[in-house]
Amino acid sequence: MAKLNMVEAINLALREEMERDSRIIVMGEDVGKEGGVFRVTDGLQQKFGADRVIDTPLAEAGIVGTAFGMAVNGLHPIAEIQFEGFLYPCLDQINNHIGRIRNRSRGRFTCPLVIRSPYGGGIHAPEHHSDSPEAILAHIPGIKVVIPSTPYEAKGLLISSIRDPDPVIFFEPKRIYRAIREEVSEGDYAIPLGKARLVQEGKDVTIIAWGAMVREALNAAEQLKGDKIESEVIDLRTISPMDVETIITSIRKTGRGVIVHEAPRTCGLGAEIIALINEKALLSLQAPIERVTGFDIPVPLPKTEHYYLPNPKRIVMAVKKVMNF
Amino acid sequence: MSLTEDYDPLKGKMLQILKPDGTLLPGEKPPLSDEETFTLYQKMVFIRLADQRALMLQRQGRFGTYAPIWGQEACQVGSTCALQKSDWVVPAFREIGATLMMGIPLKKFYLYWMGNEMGSQAPEGINVMPVSVPVGSQTLHAVGIAWAGKLKGEKIVSIVYFGDGATSKGDFHEAMNLAGVFKTPTLFFCQNNQYAISVPRSLQTASKTIAQKAIAYGLSGIQVDGNDLFAVFAATKEAVEKARSGGGPTLIEGVTFRFGPHTTADDPTKYRTEEEIEPWRPLDPLVRLRLYLKEKGLWNEGVEQGLTEEAQKEIDQAVKDAEAVPVPEVEEIFKYVFAEMTPQLREQMEYVKSTLA
Numbered sequence: 210m211a212k213l214n215m216v217e218a219i220n221l222a223l224r225e226e227m228e229r230d231s232r233i234i235v236m237g238e239d240v241g242k243e244g245g246v247f248r249v250t251d252g253l254q255q256k257f258g259a260d261r262v263i264d265t266p267l268a269e270a271g272i273v274g275t276a277f278g279m280a281v282n283g284l285h286p287i288a289e290i291q292f293e294g295f296l297y298p299c300l301d302q303i304n305n306h307i308g309r310i311r312n313r314s315r316g317r318f319t320c321p322l323v324i325r326s327p328y329g330g331g332i333h334a335p336e337h338h339s340d341s342p343e344a345i346l347a348h349i350p351g352i353k354v355v356i357p358s359t360p361y362e363a364k365g366l367l368i369s370s371i372r373d374p375d376p377v378i379f380f381e382p383k384r385i386y387r388a389i390r391e392e393v394s395e396g397d398y399a400i401p402l403g404k405a406r407l408v409q410e411g412k413d414v415t416i417i418a419w420g421a422m423v424r425e426a427l428n429a430a431e432q433l434k435g436d437k438i439e440s441e442v443i444d445l446r447t448i449s450p451m452d453v454e455t456i457i458t459s460i461r462k463t464g465r466g467v468i469v470h471e472a473p474r475t476c477g478l479g480a481e482i483i484a485l486i487n488e489k490a491l492l493s494l495q496a497p498i499e500r501v502t503g504f505d506i507p508v509p510l511p512k513t514e515h516y517y518l519p520n521p522k523r524i525v526m527a528v529k530k531v532m533n534f
Numbered sequence: 535m536s537l538t539e540d541y542d543p544l545k546g547k548m549l550q551i552l553k554p555d556g557t558l559l560p561g562e563k564p565p566l567s568d569e570e571t572f573t574l575y576q577k578m579v580f581i582r583l584a585d586q587r588a589l590m591l592q593r594q595g596r597f598g599t600y601a602p603i604w605g606q607e608a609c610q611v612g613s614t615c616a617l618q619k620s621d622w623v624v625p626a627f628r629e630i631g632a633t634l635m636m637g638i639p640l641k642k643f644y645l646y647w648m649g650n651e652m653g654s655q656a657p658e659g660i661n662v663m664p665v666s667v668p669v670g671s672q673t674l675h676a677v678g679i680a681w682a683g684k685l686k687g688e689k690i691v692s693i694v695y696f697g698d699g700a701t702s703k704g705d706f707h708e709a710m711n712l713a714g715v716f717k718t719p720t721l722f723f724c725q726n727n728q729y730a731i732s733v734p735r736s737l738q739t740a741s742k743t744i745a746q747k748a749i750a751y752g753l754s755g756i757q758v759d760g761n762d763l764f765a766v767f768a769a770t771k772e773a774v775e776k777a778r779s780g781g782g783p784t785l786i787e788g789v790t791f792r793f794g795p796h797t798t799a800d801d802p803t804k805y806r807t808e809e810e811i812e813p814w815r816p817l818d819p820l821v822r823l824r825l826y827l828k829e830k831g832l833w834n835e836g837v838e839q840g841l842t843e844e845a846q847k848e849i850d851q852a853v854k855d856a857e858a859v860p861v862p863e864v865e866e867i868f869k870y871v872f873a874e875m876t877p878q879l880r881e882q883m884e885y886v887k888s889t890l891a
Binding site: 234260263265266274275279280281284298301302305306313314317318353374375451 | 622624651652654655656664666668671672673674675676677678679680681682683685686692704705708709711712715866870871872873877879
């Protein structure tokens with residue numbers, strides 16, 4: 210087994226899946242010859258040819274809108290949007306067509322499509338390269354939203370996303386593209402969509418996170434051990450549909466919760482999770498759920514980005530607040 | 535010489551074969567046999583009557599908001615009759631003609647506009663996409679569909695319908711560009727009916743023609759008299775053959791006129807005068823075919839009456855059948871969102887059910 214980072218793990222998943230199924234094609238800006246700006250698709254065009262790994266013109270809605278047509282007519286496209294900040298022109302296609310076609314045609318036409326995009330902050334990127342738009346996507350019916358948190362997870366979740374009969378938005382936390390290296394098995398393993406991962410068990414508080422924030426949560430949990438606080442850490446993995454059961458089971462056990470996300474606070478997924486907990490586990494709560502989130506501002510440029518991003522310190526403070534309520 | 539060369543958009547010529555008076559232009563031959571022409575005329579009569587019925591049903595509250603075809607029958611009948619059964623049609627929302635021509639039953643068509651998604655479920659083997667309401671967004675789908683066909687080695691073509699308004703949208707330009715770069719077997723059929731709701735063609739673009747937009751993307755383009763069945767058919771046939779043999783996409787601009795409102799929710803007297811409509815009346819696509827067929831001895835008042843009665847009977851039955859479809863059960867609105875219902879959807883469905891008890 211090789212130790213891979215997330216970029217390599219995703220590349221491996223694409224490679225293996227493309228070998229398995231000739232209907233799978235990769236398309237996007239700079240994905241071919243260049244192998245993607247983050248090298249996620251490195252070497253794929255050399256291996257599978259320019260008909261299956263397609264360098265497209267610079268047109269995000271065009272990429273996603275044609276990928277939709279391809280999926281309807283029997284291919285399994287994996288479209289890359291180079292950065293999440295360029296995904297917004299695609300929302301018309303995603304909301305009005307991609308998420309609806311199965312329903313609108315009562316099953317006659319379907320859209321087995323994956324849209325991959327690096328997302329999130331923390332790499333000192335230029336403007337429009339650090340957003341976390343997952344809640345916007347999670348609000349759209351008919352699509353699934355998946356976010357991996359480690360290389361191993363990324364491979365297994367991407368395999369499931371590719372094999373899913375419905376459209377999946379696959380957000381890759383670019384901050385940890387190369388930050389974590391771990392054993393990633395070759396060959397086929399699929400991590401089911403819609404199931405969260407219990408990263409670490411604990412009895413005192415539940416910390417819910419996804420993507421790059423899982424690492425921050427684990428870091429906070431480690432620090433909290435010094436205060437004799439045992440944190441249970443949940444990696445949501447699939448943002449939509451969410452694994453409500455795992456969240457509720459954990460909250461019933463710990464009675465306390467902290468939700469961590471990079472996205473802006475208002476109408477972020479944290480709000481939805483709190484609503485679900487209120488509906489299903491209110492009487493188990495020992496304290497109001499805390500949110501550690503980005504703010505309702507555009508993600509700042511590198512000089513001040515650190516004010517914006519949730520970090521272990523803020524998570525520790527939030528956990529202490531719910532513990533001392 | 536091909537038609538797209540003869541009628542290169544930059545030459546500013548519009549292809550016409552059958553004149554409004556029902557005679558052929560000098561030197562032109564009909565591209566369809568008398569028998570084919572009569573059959574297509576019959577289809578156009580049927581489509582016009584089925585469209586009028588839809589309008590009537592809407593006025594009676596038995597139909598939802600509806601976008602009538604009235605005036606654009608030749609565009610849709612002339613283009614679809616150049617297709618094969620396995621080809622793909624990607625409609626906008628005024629495509630009763632193209633839809634029925636591809637074999638979607640009228641009952642299904644009515645069902646959709648009566649508010650039942652089952653009406654968008656094309657029967658297996660008929661590749662007609664559901665209507666696309668977001669203007670122009672479907673142009674990209676036709677490119678993707680044709681592109682997939684090309685990559686799979688299938689000999690299919692796709693045709694996408696849209697209006698003059700859609701040519702102002704970004705998706706249209708991205709679609710033309712992608713189709714040009716990858717030479718997808720796609721036909722872009724613009725029904726230039728002179729109005730996008732209230733906005734006239736002159737405010738939509740400063741281009742002299744819509745067909746000329748093809749030039750910028752390296753596509754073939756041609757402007758045809760959209761009320762001339764023969765011209766539409768001839769141009770489409772050539773474009774289909776070209777696309778099917780790997781020659782790439784074509785933009786066809788059918789110059790036509792929407793006699794009716796944009797939809798039943800619209801009052802066209804607010805933005806266009808009777809004087810403006812008047813010159814278009816003699817250009818009606820059915821009128822010239824009638825004159826043409828009359829000259830051939832294939833049409834008279836009696837024939838028309840026969841066609842009409844036959845059509846009305848079939849339309850009556852389709853209305854009856856569509857209205858007899860019961861209101862679907864609650865499950866219907868949840869069960870097609872994903873291949874497998876999520877726990878969330880199941881919970882929401884059970885909730886609605888509990889409120890209905």
